[in-house]
Amino acid sequence: MYDLIIIGAGPAGITAAVYASRKKMDFLVLTKDIGGQAAWSGDIENYTGYQFITGPELAQKFEEHMRKYNIPVKEGEEAIEVKVLGEEISVKTNKSEYKSKTIIIASGKRSKELGVSGEKEFKNRGLTYCATCDGPLFAQKDVAVIGGGNSALDAALQLIKIAGRVYLVNNTPGLGGDLIMRQKVEQAANVVLFNDSRVLEISGSQMVESIKILKAGKEESIPVQGVFVEIGLVPNSAFIKDVEKNEHGEIKINSRNETSIPAIFAAGDVTDTPQKQIIIAAGEGSKAALSAFYYLAQH
Amino acid sequence: MPKNVKVYSTPTCSWCIRLKKFLKENNIEFEDIDVGSDRERADEMVKISGQMGVPVLDIEGEIIVGFDRELIKQSLGLQ
Numbered sequence: 001m002y003d004l005i006i007i008g009a010g011p012a013g014i015t016a017a018v019y020a021s022r023k024k025m026d027f028l029v030l031t032k033d034i035g036g037q038a039a040w041s042g043d044i045e046n047y048t049g050y051q052f053i054t055g056p057e058l059a060q061k062f063e064e065h066m067r068k069y070n071i072p073v074k075e076g077e078e079a080i081e082v083k084v085l086g087e088e089i090s091v092k093t094n095k096s097e098y099k100s101k102t103i104i105i106a107s108g109k110r111s112k113e114l115g116v117s118g119e120k121e122f123k124n125r126g127l128t129y130c131a132t133c134d135g136p137l138f139a140q141k142d143v144a145v146i147g148g149g150n151s152a153l154d155a156a157l158q159l160i161k162i163a164g165r166v167y168l169v170n171n172t173p174g175l176g177g178d179l180i181m182r183q184k185v186e187q188a189a190n191v192v193l194f195n196d197s198r199v200l201e202i203s204g205s206q207m208v209e210s211i212k213i214l215k216a217g218k219e220e221s222i223p224v225q226g227v228f229v230e231i232g233l234v235p236n237s238a239f240i241k242d243v244e245k246n247e248h249g250e251i252k253i254n255s256r257n258e259t260s261i262p263a264i265f266a267a268g269d270v271t272d273t274p275q276k277q278i279i280i281a282a283g284e285g286s287k288a289a290l291s292a293f294y295y296l297a298q299h
Numbered sequence: 300m301p302k303n304v305k306v307y308s309t310p311t312c313s314w315c316i317r318l319k320k321f322l323k324e325n326n327i328e329f330e331d332i333d334v335g336s337d338r339e340r341a342d343e344m345v346k347i348s349g350q351m352g353v354p355v356l357d358i359e360g361e362i363i364v365g366f367d368r369e370l371i372k373q374s375l376g377l378q
Contacts, residue, residue: 033313033314033317034317035313039313040313054311055311055313056311056312056313056316059313060316076368124350124351124352124364125349125350125351126351128351128352130312132311132312132313133309133311133312133313133314133315133352133353134309134312134351134352134353135309135311135335136309136310136311136334136335136336137309137334137335137341137351137353139335139338162335206349207345207351
């Protein structure tokens with residue numbers, strides 16, 4: 001039985017792992033991927049110490065830091081069920097089952113889907129949830145970015161540099177997100193902004209050819225070859241049933257990263273901590289590891 | 300005879316970076332194709348895989364979309 005199992009290896013999980021390692025805990029990291037959403041981010045200019053770094057580069061730095069401590073990481077193992085059995089916690093994954101005295105849930109968030117006709121059919125056939133990964137394939141092509149928050153602005157800023165025309169389809173009266181990003185997007189010559197607009201349908205034959213939107217009660221078809229869905233995120237918290245969550249499915253934690261169940265801690269975007277930022281997730285990860293360490297010292 | 304392996308990827312995709320690292324760690328030689336800068340090869344990737352997501356791995360004509368470690372191990376005969 002381990003002292004600690006960390007679920008997830010994004011900024012929160014990796015930072016928790018570095019701290020747990022320095023406390024000489026007997027622990028394991030179970031994760032679907034490494035870097036989490038940070039690896040999907042475009043340009044990062046607000047992670048202290050780096051005036052400019054890209055998401056994949058920062059994720060790489062995180063991983064190097066973790067590897068320095070020879071931390072046991074099982075990549076490709078996704079948690080399916082977490083259960084408390086008296087003094088031990090069982091974590092079932094897609095491959096195996098593990099037992100631990102404490103756990104830290106740092107499983108992050110994933111992209112929310114639009115839920116419109118054509119979305120599933122055209123996924124990876126022009127429709128994508130990762131501008132950082134797939135953006136370069138749309139050089140000189142006309143694309144649509146769906147959303148109006150920071151993720152959408154980030155995707156739009158990446159695409160402005162490579163794509164032809166970038167249609168930004170936002171369902172609120174004005175763009176959200178950070179002013180500094182909004183200004184860059186609004187000043188770009190190849191951006192066409194549709195506020196108060198909703199996507200109704202994605203269509204095409206083999207690949208995406210157009211989207212249908214509803215603007216002020218009027219339907220309009222826009223010919224595009226790429227659709228980037230950036231309408232927000234949902235927490236990866238379904239594998240743990242008994243813990244208290246808020247209305248968004250985020251795991252409720254207190255200032256010590258404790259959840260409603262003793263010995264279960266949580267950190268990063270999967271929690272109800274306000275503001276989802278890489279630097280916040282990293283800080284929360286360190287707090288969670290220290291809380292787990294002190295919990296074990298007392299029990 | 301080592302198998303003929305091609306990787307279609309973009310420099311910014313984290314799964315692509317991980318896939319290539321995995322191949323290197325296993326001493327698998329491969330042709331590294333940047334579909335972000337080469338339009339013709341990008342079209343070729345779409346044609347052989349029927350989709351636009353990266354990475355795409357071509358192992359002697361067997362097409363694997365995404366970093367599917369188990370499938371890749373199987374196809375390359377890795378432990």
